[in-house]
Amino acid sequence: MKRVRCPKCDGFITFDETKYKEGQSLIFECPQCGKQFGIRIGATKLRNPQKDEILNENEYNDEFGALIVIENVFHYKQVIPLKFGDNIIGRYMKGSKTNTPIETNDPSIDITHCNINVSRDKKGHLKYTLSDGPSYTGTFVDNEILGNKEKRIIHDGTLFTIGATSIILKAPKEGETTD
Structure with missing residues (x-):
């Protein structure tokens, strides 16, 4: 399981990354604030949590x-x-x-x-x-x-x-x- 952080409210969303291929784009909607944001599966330029x-x-x-x-x-x-x-x-x-x-x-x-x-x-x-x-x-x-x-x-x-x-x-x- 992976966690992504909402860029607006810093809430976490957990998802099963094994269901997706490297390079695939995903769109999330934050359950706390409703912000929609996208990520790409694979290497990140950000620091690890x-x-x-x-x-x-x-x-x-x-x-x-x-x-x-x-x-x-x-x-x-x-x-x-x-x-x-x-x-x-x-x-x-x-x-x-x-x-x-x-x-x-x-x-x-x-x-x-x-x-x-x-x-x-x-x-x-x-x-x-x-x-x-x-x-x-x-x-x-x-x-x-x-x-x-x-x-x-x-x-x-x-x-x-x-x-x-x-x-x-x-x-x-x-x-x-x-x-």
Whole structure:
């Protein structure tokens, strides 16, 4: 099964690509917004969706670590690389200021739910600071909700929850180079 994203509302349409030949053109009508759009079966010039990019948390190549989004009824497993500085985490929505989006239809995740700041401590080691958005449903670390404006230092393997979604921080091993 393949998914295509509506260019107007970013909704997904799933279809069985095995029923069509390479090079064949298909026309879709988005059930959410009614937009009609076409695709051609075969190679695409666009980047792969996160679902197809990185499925194994040990295969990512990023010097600042990654977030492992655990698969549940709202979405598939995702590995999202982190960048140095603020990583604004939230539900993917076209045009939002979220720079670390999760592709999900979980309504309990805000568009800008929480933030992980990646910095270096005095010894040059990576430091991860988690804070809530503020969000409507809160950000939980070790089953404790983060308070308003509270910041929590998290480490490799820390499990935190936003909405109905659990996420694990995967930090690179100290001294490991990923170039």
